[in-house]
Amino acid sequence: MPHGKQPIPYTVLIIEDELAIAENLSLTFEEEGFFVDIARNAKSALYELSRTSYDLILLDIGLPGTDGYSFLKHMREKLQLSTPVLMLTARAALEDKLRGFHIGVDDYLTKPFALEEVVMRARALTRRSKQLSETAFILSFGPLQYSLADQLVTVHGRPIKLPRKSLMILELLMRYAGRVVPRQKFEDYLWLGDPPSSEALRSQLHLLRKALHQHGYDGIETAHSIGWRLVK
Template identity: 45%
Template sequence: MAAAPARILIVENDLTIAENLYAFLELKGFLPDAAYGGHAAVALLGDQHFDAMVLDIGLPGMDGYAVLQALQRRKQTIPVLMLTARSQLEDKLAAFSLGAQDYLVKPFALEELEARLRVLLGRARGASKDETLEFAGIEYDIGSASVTLYGQPLHLTHKSRAILEVFMRHPAELVSRRTLELALWADGSPSPEALRSQIHLLRKALLQRNFDGIQTVPGLGWKLVASARQP
């Protein structure tokens, strides 16, 4: 059974980064919310429950350290992943001393941020079950990154699995080029042929197991549908 979607608070004053994070985490099955300053973050944390927080340090008015201090004062615990351009050891030690559990320096890969978040959430939830996605004979265990097709193991590259995950979270729905680029590349702007090549690799791997369910919608994107060649 799929785990309940985790609520993630993104605290980031750079609107482009915040919007990209929001869209990416939503694609990955999380329930994100955003605050663009420390005071807004503390207010949201006081009114609502979140399973984890992605927190910048350089925030206007009330910085990330002050947010952590506010949580300490009211004895509120939440897994915190610091996301900041500050790479000095003293900055990291200060964040950890105030209760942060992880620290990621910009620029960063969206996939690494997701992986770190899942580790934090797994620790917080204890021995929770990993999420498994299922569609048309495909099963994808997110925790172990294992994929089976018609009950047999399917060996995919990291990016092929990332594309497949997006498709399986939106079965039979149109998935745009921009959506997939955001899931695969942190800056969302690879070479024009990069995504097409990755789609080809995934389609080839599936066709080798008699699955032809990736449909191209010219000029719009792709869909994952049930295969007409299922054995």
């Protein structure tokens, strides 16, 4: 595998009430290297947004209860989130598209759509978003802060120097702050799913825990047989 910084694994939230469509999208995006969460309605989507920093949202208009337009309006105006949104809908009328763009959608695809095109548009949106925000993108959780642009981590405001693998582990933990990150997601990101040994991940986590402990933070919690998460 070539040396150098490994690409950040994009995180995508699929907001779709039709289970078959959501699962097909999820499988496709996971095969393309994305980390995927699914919400079946606006309430669940808001809950996911409160826990995770996403790079992209795939949004259906025809959701039960609060529809996609209302959800997007709330997300843009109340939550002040600039996360790129690709709207997926059966509504092909121009007025529907114009309404979506007026509220703040970034791209629009009508059903039925080709999964390959969804992925193509998703990659274009995430690349554009990263180019615009790369210099200012900062992850925060409790006393931890991580500036992705300059690879700088601080604990209680004090900088800490971490090796590359520790930075990669911490990035995933902070992106899924408070949630369990499964072992497989770490191994996919750190070693493209092919770790050098069965204990490689535990060894890397031990190094990260030790470094953070020396700076007064012991918030990496093990969820036995599942993965790890951050706690405040």
